[in-house]
Amino acid sequence: MENSQTVMLEARGLACSRDDRLLFSGLSFELAAGQALLLEGANGCGKTSLLRILCGFREPDAGDIFWTGERLEEGAYHRDMAYVGHADGTKKELTVLENLRFALAMKADGAYRIDDALAKVQLAGFDDNPVHTLSAGQKRRLSLARLLITANRLWILDEPFTSLDRQGIRLIESLIAEHVAGGGLAVLTSHHDLRLPDIELKTIHLQACH
Numbered sequence: 001m002e003n004s005q006t007v008m009l010e011a012r013g014l015a016c017s018r019d020d021r022l023l024f025s026g027l028s029f030e031l032a033a034g035q036a037l038l039l040e041g042a043n044g045c046g047k048t049s050l051l052r053i054l055c056g057f058r059e060p061d062a063g064d065i066f067w068t069g070e071r072l073e074e075g076a077y078h079r080d081m082a083y084v085g086h087a088d089g090t091k092k093e094l095t096v097l098e099n100l101r102f103a104l105a106m107k108a109d110g111a112y113r114i115d116d117a118l119a120k121v122q123l124a125g126f127d128d129n130p131v132h133t134l135s136a137g138q139k140r141r142l143s144l145a146r147l148l149i150t151a152n153r154l155w156i157l158d159e160p161f162t163s164l165d166r167q168g169i170r171l172i173e174s175l176i177a178e179h180v181a182g183g184g185l186a187v188l189t190s191h192h193d194l195r196l197p198d199i200e201l202k203t204i205h206l207q208a209c210h
Ligand SMILES: Nc1ncnc2c1ncn2[C@@H]1O[C@H](COP(=O)(O)OP(=O)(O)OP(=O)(O)O)[C@@H](O)[C@H]1O
Pocket: 018, 019, 023, 041, 042, 043, 044, 045, 046, 047, 048, 049, 050
């Protein structure tokens, strides 16, 4: 693991407009190994738009993003990064186990084996259930299990607590804390008060600019 202050992710002067409305501009930050970044702000202020830019799904209107000092480019960044967004990203007709095996086929092994990850997110015994039969919270737990079984240095999480019960929220907080304490990085949005007491948490509050 790198030194805890090694900057891994850097954004310089990012701007984003939607339908001629400026959402943010001049947005810069640095995130080091062992740090998490929370994006806060009112509905519609641009949090998801920023996350999608950080994922490389959308070009910023201005500015640059660097991962380990290099501009975002397909290979290294996308190997190191995992995104959990509003859509859970699973294949509904496949079972829980098939989805996890599919995810593993695309990425290097992570910190958890499939069985251990399923136990951790409390989906043990659901291996053979088609995903479309899972509840909303269980689907979210499955998408989080994918983070655990594959190697991803940077977690980008859009409202990761959506649909989770109180115990599920505590679980995800502990998984984020474990990931970051182990030298990982996380960028997330949340309308829920986070409890991540033992990790270095930076915060950006997006103001509506329009
Ligand atoms: N595909 C799109 N096409 C046009 N406008 C969009 C699109 N997606 C989002 N927007 C607009 O961009 C603005 C920011 O949306 P975004 O989803 O980034 O906000 P947010 O801060 O994540 O909001 P929330 O807290 O409600 O999830 C909103 O005004 C929204 O209407």
